[in-house]
Amino acid sequence: MANSKKILTIILFLGLILLVIVGCIIHKKPLTPVVCGDGICGSRETAVSCPSNCQTIASSCKKWNPGHYILLTSEEDIDEIELILSNPLNYITGLQIYFTWRQLETEKDVYDFSKIDEMLELVGKYNKHLFVQVSDRTFKIDEKPVPNYLYENPIYNGGVEPFISGKGSVSRIWDPNVNERFNLLILELGKKFDNKENFEGIAFEESALDIDTITAYSYSIEKLVDGVISRIDTAALVFSNSVVIQYMNYGPPEFVNLFEYFYLTGVGMGGPDLVPDEGRFSEKQRIPAYDYYPLYAGKMPLGTAVQTPNLMKDERNEKGIFTLDGFWDMGLNTLKLNYIFWSFAEQPWHKFRFTNDILPYINEREGKINDGCPENRQNK
Numbered sequence: 001m002a003n004s005k006k007i008l009t010i011i012l013f014l015g016l017i018l019l020v021i022v023g024c025i026i027h028k029k030p031l032t033p034v035v036c037g038d039g040i041c042g043s044r045e046t047a048v049s050c051p052s053n054c055q056t057i058a059s060s061c062k063k064w065n066p067g068h069y070i071l072l073t074s075e076e077d078i079d080e081i082e083l084i085l086s087n088p089l090n091y092i093t094g095l096q097i098y099f100t101w102r103q104l105e106t107e108k109d110v111y112d113f114s115k116i117d118e119m120l121e122l123v124g125k126y127n128k129h130l131f132v133q134v135s136d137r138t139f140k141i142d143e144k145p146v147p148n149y150l151y152e153n154p155i156y157n158g159g160v161e162p163f164i165s166g167k168g169s170v171s172r173i174w175d176p177n178v179n180e181r182f183n184l185l186i187l188e189l190g191k192k193f194d195n196k197e198n199f200e201g202i203a204f205e206e207s208a209l210d211i212d213t214i215t216a217y218s219y220s221i222e223k224l225v226d227g228v229i230s231r232i233d234t235a236a237l238v239f240s241n242s243v244v245i246q247y248m249n250y251g252p253p254e255f256v257n258l259f260e261y262f263y264l265t266g267v268g269m270g271g272p273d274l275v276p277d278e279g280r281f282s283e284k285q286r287i288p289a290y291d292y293y294p295l296y297a298g299k300m301p302l303g304t305a306v307q308t309p310n311l312m313k314d315e316r317n318e319k320g321i322f323t324l325d326g327f328w329d330m331g332l333n334t335l336k337l338n339y340i341f342w343s344f345a346e347q348p349w350h351k352f353r354f355t356n357d358i359l360p361y362i363n364e365r366e367g368k369i370n371d372g373c374p375e376n377r378q379n380k
Contacts, residue, residue, distance in 0.1 A: 060373070060378050061373035061377055061378055061379065062240075062241055062377045062378075062379060063200065063201075063241050063242055063243065064243070064373050064377060065093055065094065065129045065200050066093070066301075066338035066339055066370065066371045067092070067093025067094070067339065067340075067367055067369050067371070068091060068092055068093055068342060068362050068367055068369065069092070069093055069094050069095055069096045069129075069131055069339060069340070069341045069342070070084065070092060070094075070095050070096070070341075070342060070344050070354070071095075071096045071097075071098070071305050071306075071307075071341040071342055071343045071344065072095055072096065072097045072098065072344055073097070073098050074097065074098075074099075074103075074115060076344050078122070080355075081095070081122075082122060084355075084359065085122070085123065085125075085126045085128050086125075089363065090359060090362075090363060091362050091365075091366055091367025092128070092359070092362070092367070093128060093129055093367070094123050094128040094129035094130055094131065094198075094200060095119060095122075095123055095128065095129075095130055095131070096130075096131035096132070096133055096305070096341040097116070097119050097130070097131075097132060097133070098133045098135060099115070099116075099132065099133065099134055099135065100134075100135050100136075100137075100138060100143075100145045100146075101134065101135065101136050101146050101147065101171065101182060101185060102144055102145055102146055102147050104134065104185060104189070105147045105181075105185050106147065107147060107148070107149065108147065108149040108181075109184075111185070111188050113188075113189070113192060113193075116130070116132060116189075116193065120193070120196060120198055120199060123198050124197075124198045127198075128198065129199070129200035130198055130199055130200055131200050131201050131202070131203060131243075131303075131339070131341070132189070132193075132199075132201075132202050132203070133202075133203040133204075133205070134185070134186075134189070134202060134203070134204060134205070135205045136170060136171035136173065136182060136204075136205055137160075137168060137169065137170035137171065137205055138168045138169065139163075139167055139168040140167060140168055141166065141167055141168065143168065144160075144169075145160065145168075145170070145171060146159050146160055146171050146178075150171070150178065150181065155177055156172075156175070156177055156178050156181075157172070157175065157177075157218070158172075158217070159171060159172065159178055160172065161209075161211045161216045161217070161219075162211070163209075163210045163211060164210055164211060164212055165210065170209055170210075170211065172216075172217065172218070172219075173224065173227035173228065174218065174219055174220065174223035174224040174226070174227045175217070175218055175223075176223075176227075176230075179227045179230055179231065182231065183230060183231060183234040186202075186231070186234045186235050186238060186239075187234065187238050189202065189239075190235070190237075190238025190239045191238065193242070194239045194240065194241050195241060200242060201239070201242045201243030201244060201245060201301075202235065202239055202242060202243075202244055202245070203244075203245040203246075203247060203270060204231060204235070204244075204245070204246050204247060205247055205272070206247040206248065206249045206250075206271060206272050207228065207246075207247065207248045207249060207250065207251040207255055207289075208249045208250040208251065209224075221252045221254050222254070224252075225252075225254050225255065225258070228246065228255075228258060229258070229261065231246075232244070232246055232261070232262065232265055232267055235267065236265045236266050236267050240266075243268060243301050243303075243339075243377070244266075244267040244268065245267065245268040245269065245270040245301060245303050245339075246258075246267060246268075246269060246270070247269075247270050247271050247272050248269055248271060248289040248292075249271050249273065249287050249288075249289055250287070250288060250289070251288075251289075259292050259295075259296060262296075262300060263296060263299055263300045263375075263376055265376075266376045266377065267300065267301075267376075268301025268302060268303065268338075268374070268376075269289070269292070269293070269296065269300065269301075269302060270301075270302060270303040270304045270305075270337075270339070271287065271289060271304045271305070272304075272305050272307060273287065273304070273305065273307055273310065274304045274305060274306045274307075274310070274327060274330060274331055274335070274337075274340065275287060275310060275319055275320070275330075276320070276322050276323075276326035276327055276329070276330040277326075277330060277334065278322075278325075278326040278329070278330070279320040279321045279322045279323065279326050280319060280320040280322075281318075281319060281320045284318075284319050284320065290334075290335060293334075293335040293336060293337075294334070294335070294336055297335075297336035297370065298336075298372060298375065299374055299375045299376060300374045300376045301338050301339070301374055301377065302335065302336060302337045302338050302339070302370075303337060303338060303339030303340070303341065304331065304335060304337055304339075304340065305340075305341040305342075305343065306327055306331075306340065306341065306342050306343055307343055308343045308345045308347075308350065310322060310327075311343060311345045311350045311351060311352045312349060312350060312351060313349055313350065313351040314351065316349055317351070322351075324352060324357065324358065324361045328361070328365070332368065332369065332370060336370050337369070337370060338369060338371065338374070339369075340369070342354060342358050342362075345358070
């Protein structure tokens with residue numbers, strides 16, 4: 001009897017040791033927890049139906065909330081937007097709102113960030129996030145992209161350069177006097193918003209200019225590259241916690257070196273146009289910057305917008321005949337995006353409307369996105 005007890009004790013002891021060993025093996029690589037709202041909804045492997053505000057806990061990563069965002073101007077019905085954000089079953093991570101320089105700096109050194117404050121309060125109510133896009137150009141003849149003092153003070157030489165098409169103009173980013181003023185706007189934005197928890201990031205307008213480089217005042221490729229670098233350096237400094245994305249479409253060959261510079265500076269790359277390869281008209285050139293997205297996937301943030309012209313009905317679309325599957329595959333698999341900014345398209349001439357088509361499509365796929373923390377956003 002005594003021997004039986006000893007044998008049983010030994011068996012139990014060995015079993016305990018075995019359990020400890022197995023436990024160590026299992027937990028050597030723990031499952032990644034996922035945050036949903038105020039709680040944990042399980043591991044990435046098991047959390048298959050968490051709402052859109054889920055994000056991988058990554059203490060080694062700076063502010064990082066990738067996903068699907070609604071792209072707004074300032075004319076949308078905010079009540080309608082709030083209905084979408086307030087629904088926990090919608091896989092929407094937040095909003096991106098578009099501003100011109102002129103809207104944010106109404107007079108010299110007079111800044112109006114009230115709309116950003118308003119939108120930040122809105123997304124904060126539902127644990128969502130805000131991306132701000134600041135544009136130094138417009139695409140309409142009767143709109144001005146920059147504050148009046150840039151047009152009026154001779155030191156800025158008019159402040160802008162007209163597009164060849166005659167539809168709109170762009171600030172002279174290559175002019176140090178003009179660029180200095182834009183950098184001051186970035187500084188003010190960074191001071192106010194970088195440490196806000198629900199402020200996700202800031203994006204700057206595309207590299208394409210569409211100007212007459214022969215007649216443009218004081219223009220040179222070298223000055224243009226210097227202007228972009230100056231802007232990025234400023235943004236990286238004052239938005240050290242938030243995501244910074246410089247949109248890149250077309251540009252001179254000298255722009256190629258900027259991709260590596262973005263990576264080394266800790267910022268990301270994106271574009272204003274997500275144009276699928278599938279369905280694109282053969283005469284329409286593929287955006288050259290697309291070749292660089294896969295090269296920097298996982299290394300720096302990547303985010304691109306789906307603009308309303310690309311969502312037009314087939315007979316009105318000038319770029320191709322597209323499907324939502326095409327946008328999705330291009331964004332997630334070809335460009336390997338971390339952020340997709342979907343225009344809030346709701347007009348009869350749109351082939352895909354956000355509420356009826358795009359949002360259900362995102363929800364059916366549970367808001368899937370490339371959500372790994374990029375190398376240049378990891379805390380060292």
